[in-house]
Amino acid sequence: MSRKPCCVGEGLKKGAWTTEEDKKLISYIHEHGEGGWRDIPQKAGLKRCGKSCRLRWTNYLKPEIKRGEFTSEEEQIIIMLHASRGNKWSVIARHLPRRTDNEIKNYWNTHLKKRLIEQGTDPVTHKPLASNTNPTVPENLHSLDASSSDKQYSRSSSMPTMSCPPSSCFNTVFENTSKDGTPVHEDDSLSRKKRFKKSSSTSRLLNKVAAKATSMKEALSASMEGSLNANTSFSNSFSEQIRNEEDSSNASLINTLAEFDPFLQTTLYPEHEVNTTSDLGIDQDYFSHFLENFGRDDDHNEEHYMNHNYGHDLLMSDVSQEVSSTSVDDQDNTIEGWSNYLLDHADFIHDMDYDSL
DNA sequence: AACAGTCTCAACCGCCTCGAG
DNA sequence: TCTCGAGGCGGTTGAGACTGT
Known part of the structure; x- marks a missing residue:
């Protein structure tokens, strides 16, 4: 049993929208508002299906849509x-x-996915690619410069994976150099190259997050084995990095990370007493605050997000929802939910090289 | 200049969700 | 509880742009 397509009308137009069609749609929506998409084509005098109108509006014509480089x-x-x-x-x-979701999807598929692959990360699982240790990777790939690697990798249908560790991959892939090894000035670079240059900060930060996850995993494992000292602080190193972070473009993200991370809070703001009576040295007030902020349902936070720009991101909402379903008072369960999540998700950063952090 | 290979992204397709009746 | 339909979502496509030879 297959559902009847919604757009089966005679003479309906497909393909790219013309300026005239855009004007009609904008004009109609300005006058009558969004909604009732099925009726819009007829009322607006368009030979399009309602779905097509809705997509055109939400993905392209809506005035608040931000376009251009990410x-x-x-x-x-x-x-x-x-x-x-x-x-x-x-x-x-x-x-x-x-x-828009469509723009993000496109950007992921055309840029970010490739970049992760080039870094040796599986874009689906975000774990290191199994082929990372593939000895068949040609030696010369290790010395590809930025200007050539972007195209050589992305244009090849049988894209090779790099066998170098992540940090050295970053150096290899993201350094903006010309073919003779001399630096390429911004003016000489095309937009795609600029994206690569930008991405080095992404990579640095992801490395830091990975390092943080690893240290937390180790601490949690130690805790489970009963060998963790009550005063152990496994956030010091990471928070020090965060505090010293000079790249202001990462400020919002760092705030996000700091907010979702109850461990980090205690070391970023040492004026707050840490309750060292707990196994993990977690300040319960901060942890409760964390759960309160991040255990909420996405939809209820919509306004909150809009008001705070990138907002209190539910980056780790899987775990926050999981652990928030338990009583905050029941700290054992809460910590278990949190630690299980970390243990489940921290493995993928085993092979990361943290020397550059 | 011409051609071929590749990339980008707007638009489409089909399935899913959810609310109304 | 079931059915129906509108709207939403994610995967895919293909035309045009771009780049290298």
Whole structure:
């Protein structure tokens, strides 16, 4: 049993929209508002199906839509949300005001996915590619410069994966050099190359997040084995990096990270007493605050997100929803939910090289 | 200049969800 | 509880643009 297509009318136009059609649609929606898409074509005098009108409006004509290059901050948010949510483009779009799910999807498929592959990361699982240790990768690939690697990799249908560790991949892929090894000035670079240059900050930050996850995983494992000292602080190193972070473009993301991370809070703001009586040295007030902020349903936070630009991101909402379903008072369960999530998701960063952090 | 290969992204397709009746 | 339809979502396509030879 197959559903009847919604657009089966005679003489309905398909393909690219003309300026005239756009004008008609904009004019109609300005006058009557959105909704009732099925009737809009007839009322607006368009030979299009309602669905096509809705897509044209929501993805292109809506006045608040932001177009053009994605900022490095937006890229970072997309990558991290994709890691926690997968291909939930509409969910990701809710965290990027004025960007459409279609635009984010396209940007992921044409840019970010390739970049992760080049870094040796599986864009689906966000874990290291199994072929990372593939000894058949040609030696000369390791010395590809930025200007050539972008095209050689992306244009090849049998894209090779790099066998170098992530940090060295970053150096290899993102350094903007010409074929003779001399630096390429911004003016000489095409937009795509600029994107690559920008992405190095994304990579640095992701490395930091990965390092953080690893240290937390180790601490949690130690905790489960009963070998963790009550005063152990496994956030110091990471928070120090965050505090020293000079790249202001990452400020919003760092705030996001700091807010979703109850461990980080205690070391970023040492004036707050840490309750060291708990196994993990977690300040319960902060943890409760964290759960309160991030355990809410996405839809109820919509306004909140809009008011706070990138907002309190539900980057880790999987775990926050999971653990928030338990009583905050029941700290054992809460910590278990949190730690299980970390243990489940931290493995993929095993092979990361943190020397450059 | 011409051609071929590749990339980009707007638009389409088909399935899913959810609310109304 | 079931059916229907509008709207929403994610995957895919293809025309035009771009780049290299």
